[in-house]
Amino acid sequence: xxxxxxxxPSLSVQEGRISILNCDYTNSMFDYxxxxxxxxxxxxxxxxxxxxxxxxNEDGRFTVFLNKSAKHLSxxxxxxxxxxxxxxFCAAGAGSYQLTFGKGTKLSVIP
Amino acid sequence: xxxxxQSPRHEVTEMGQEVTLRCKxxxxxxxxxxxxxxxxxxxxxxxxxxxxxxxxDSGMPEDxxxxxxxxxxxxxxxxxxxxxxxxxxxFCASSRTGSKNIQYFGAGTRLSVL
Numbered sequence: 001x002x003x004x005x006x007x008x009p010s011l012s013v014q015e016g017r018i019s020i021l022n023c024d025y026t027n028s029m030f031d032y033x034x035x036x037x038x039x040x041x042x043x044x045x046x047x048x049x050x051x052x053x054x055x056x057n058e059d060g061r062f063t064v065f066l067n068k069s070a071k072h073l074s075x076x077x078x079x080x081x082x083x084x085x086x087x088x089f090c091a092a093g094a095g096s097y098q099l100t101f102g103k104g105t106k107l108s109v110i111p
Numbered sequence: 112x113x114x115x116x117q118s119p120r121h122e123v124t125e126m127g128q129e130v131t132l133r134c135k136x137x138x139x140x141x142x143x144x145x146x147x148x149x150x151x152x153x154x155x156x157x158x159x160x161x162x163x164x165x166x167x168d169s170g171m172p173e174d175x176x177x178x179x180x181x182x183x184x185x186x187x188x189x190x191x192x193x194x195x196x197x198x199x200x201x202f203c204a205s206s207r208t209g210s211k212n213i214q215y216f217g218a219g220t221r222l223s224v225l
Contacts, residue, residue: 032212043115043202043216044154051211089154093212097142098167103153 003027004092006102015111019077023090023102026071030092034099035064035075038087047088048075080109113137115217117203123223129191132220135184136205144214145178145188146202154202160186193224 005024013019021035031052036044050057050064050073057064063076077084090102116135124130136143145157158168160180168178175194180186190197200221204214 034212036216041218043204043218046213046215049211049213091212097161097206097208097212097214098144098156098159099212099214100156101154 002102003030004090004100004102006088006090006105008105009103010106010108012108012110013080015082015109016079019075019080019084019107019109021075021077021088021090021105021107023073023075024071025073025092027092027094027100028071029094030100031095032093033064033066033073034091034093035062036089036091036101037084038089038104044089077107080107082109082111085109115203115205115215117201117217117220119220120218121221121223123225124193125225126194127192128224129189130193130197130222130224132188132201132203132222134186134188134203134217136186136203137207137215138184140205140207140215141183142206142208142214143180143186144204144206145186146204146216148200148202148219157188157201190222193222195224198222198224 034049035047037047038044066073087104089104091099118133143160148154157170158178163180178188200219202219204216206214
């Protein structure tokens with residue numbers, strides 16, 4: 001039973017355009033959400049996070065939106081760059097330090 | 112500061128052999144996590160240590176898997192005996208109390224059991 005779902009295995013976007021990666025969750029106890037980026041042959045690296053008390057967090061080209069009523073969050077990358085091509089994982093935590101990860105979305109940014 | 116260090120990066124072994132994966136967390140981090148990544152199941156948490164004590168090992172698949180953390184700077188994940196279905200990438204991650212769930216991952220160990 002997946003508590004964190006990323007329904008799009010892959011996404012292709014033109015360089016300079018916006019990339020939108022989506023994530024849904026089922027556990028209403030989750031109170032902290034994170035996005036990780038993973039390049040081949042490397043471990044996931046932390047990108048951006050958001051607390052459940054907020055609905056938006058921005059860091060440079062990256063913005064995460066949280067819709068608690070819909071149990072949905074999204075990561076926006078504007079403008080997209082070829083170096084953003086990677087697998088993006090959504091993760092959620094519920095008070096403890098444990099995280100539940102989605103299966104990832106592979107983003108390809110086309111020059 | 113050095114990140115999480117895992118060794119070996121690649122391990123190829125035959126079914127039935129013992130495999131030991133190693134992890135050195137970031138200095139000052141007091142939580143350590145072992146994950147397994149497969150195509151089918153994604154990134155699964157195997158076991159979680161806090162202050163060197165195993166807190167949750169419910170993700171460990173079976174008795175063939177064991178993990179230890181003898182001190183704050185070293186942990187091992189052992190598979191004995193190994194089976195082909197154990198083939199996966201194993202990640203170690205660490206975090207620090209008060210860091211808001213942010214975990215820092217090592218580069219992983221790619222295990223192939225023939």
